[in-house]
Amino acid sequence: MSHATLDHSSRSSADILDQFVERSWRANAARQRAKGVDFVIGRRDGVYLWDIEGKRRIIDCGTGGGVHSLGHRHPEVLAALRKALDDGRDTGLWSVPNAEYLELQDLLASLAPSRSLSRSVITLCSTLSVDIATMFAFRMTGRQKALAYRHGYHGHSGFAALVTGSPEEGIVGHYNLPTEHSRFLEQYGDVEELDRLLRDDIAAFIVEPIDYETFRPATQSFLDAATRLCRERGIVFIIDETRTGLGRTGRLWASEHYKLEPDMMVTGKGLSGGLYPVSAVLMRQEIYDRCLNEHRFAYISSLGGNEISCLVAAKVLEVSSRPQFLRHVSEVSVALRERLTQVCSAHPNLLTGVSDFGLIITVELADRSVGRQLYRNMFAEGVLCHSVSEIEPPSLKLFPPLVLTATEANQIADALTRAVAAIDP
Template sequence: MTSTHALYDAYEQRYWRELVRRTRSRGIEFVLGRREGPYVWERDSGFRLLDCGLTGGVHGLGHRHPDILAALTGALEAGLDSGLWNFPTHEMLAFQDLMAALAPVPALNRTVVTLGATASIDLAVQFCARVTGRHKVLAYRHGYHGHAGFAAMVTGSESEGIAGHYGLPNSTARFFPNYGVLDDVAAAMGPDIAAIIIEPFNYETFAPPPADYLPGVEALCRRHGALLIIDETRTGLSRSGRLWMSEHDAFTPDILISGKGLGGGLYPVSALLTTEAIYDDCINGHAYGFASSMAGNEIACTVGRRVLEVASRPETLAHVARLEARFREAFAALCERHPGVYAPAHIRGGVVTLGLRDPADADAIGPALFRHGVYCHSVSLVDPLVVKFFPVLTAPLDIVDEVAEALDRFARRGH
């Protein structure tokens, strides 16, 4: 078996060089071995790491959640596979019906299943172009929606966006500069805008929007004849303490995107939710409005349905509320104990942040937490400066103590 160090060398020589350089520059070499619930173990050393990054929410319910794993293995043992896309399945219809029943608003009662959120966002942009006859999408300058196709074109993040790198057409997207400032969205709006795509939190800082922001964005869309796409790839599936973060605000999107955690970290599943009118126009208005050899197959729909069932359980949501309260208490204590290092920031459900006083800590804190056994999501690249955590939503409450201890050790460095 190739050692961890040798595997990193091989990656650097003939695969993703930047991935190796990015981790090694932070003093990290880690190859996944065992994984269970909120923890992963390094394959060679056995070093245990508390995962609070989750690949942006892919493992939101935990690594190898037993109920979701049972759904996957049960489907395989029952003789299911990826099927034949041109024949209907009971699993697809059951998944579609549960998605409609659990949608944040009743109007979102139709679903298209894809293999990933990038594909769902691609399709959403196509839907908006057909419905409106326009071809430009308005997005947040520091947002992230994907790394290919239309999803890449509407990703404005300077650190993660690749539209300029590949010379993709710049006629598809227009960006507004500040999340949560309705006047910025209004100033960028125009008769050429087919849709606004936005997450129900600020991707860079994890801050939720002001109470009137998303309803105001919807009102702008209605006034200008544009559609509203809500990207819940990271925020959905109980991450915010409700099944959809959109439920915290009173508004009605035209399209909602779910992904990442919808596959339970075990199988690729994403979903586009939309209205019956948009669905019929775009999907039923053409013999091949959307087709994919693997998307929406029996295994994907079986896994996705079980994820929805687990995420929407009252006990799951109640546990997320307890995690939120525990994080609030622990982080308030950290801010009181280390006022020169930490500052209060936003916590909503399992969307957890802690403010950093010193910009010099932005690069240091991630590797330090890793050495102390905690893997954070990231550190914001725009103000306010925060370290971000996506804890496993079903994890025991004492993981909060592990995170707090690692943060305390970082604050006490050199003392």
């Protein structure tokens, strides 16, 4: 694959990070340097990233939480974006309907995990989709509280920020945001706690099919209980597939593993192909009609649902829903799990095992103190991991591109071998 050359000849990674510290978002630069090396992205291709000096190459096992689930600059998605631009398209006008929006809405409905999710609102990012889902739930129920998992993540502004309660990543206290609209489930999967918290003042329960902090998948009994309790108590059940959808678990949606029928579903990040912002919230028709069609200006977005974003999202859905693509995800996830398990077996005093849900993978640790050192060692060995779990069980989290090959899976396992050997020779 050919690429235009990125000209960074006059700048270095260290220079750019220094400038961020001096006059921009210092914490972001500090997080990058905490990985153990100055690294700013230059060239990118598939599962690989190079620094702007062109000297270091790493495998991206973070993918921005799934933004680059199809790898970087996927050729088919890139071609769809280029064609949209070459055909003379731009973002259009929000006030003028476009055919591409209808086609994407129909495609989402045909691929949804439940036939009832027949309508959708197209936005620019998952945070906005969570905002819309929460507002719609408020209207449908006449209530103004949402329940979410304490260590989940749904966004950093608006109603999305209100349902992100993590002590590490949440910002409600930092910005003095109102707290009367939120309630949090402290233990992911705890049906008794869920039953206690889903009271008659709750408008919506929003949850991911995984514990975002540990990456462990939900149990069938937990999601079944959530569905039943929400239906019985008139609560809107929102499943957030921002990270788990688009083939990540070996099926197009993680919800398919559970045969879920939520009232709304959020998708995003990877829907952009890592090239053009787009997200969507799917919903039942009665929710769509009551919320969007009973007010002349029920939802306005200058750029949401524009032609280019819809064409890019349609291509991502086409690629991600191919049976051979989903088979590949399942097969390579098994291969990676087996190799990582072998490494764990060789270092049982530090690594206790591997948990996976497709290509949502954790290497569980015997000692929390080793987590950040292992993360840095992996980066030094050429693999950018997603993160380290902040709660029990301690683990190193991997979120690789779904186009990962068996050869690249071996490279990740080899990097773990070297990374842990530096701690446990």
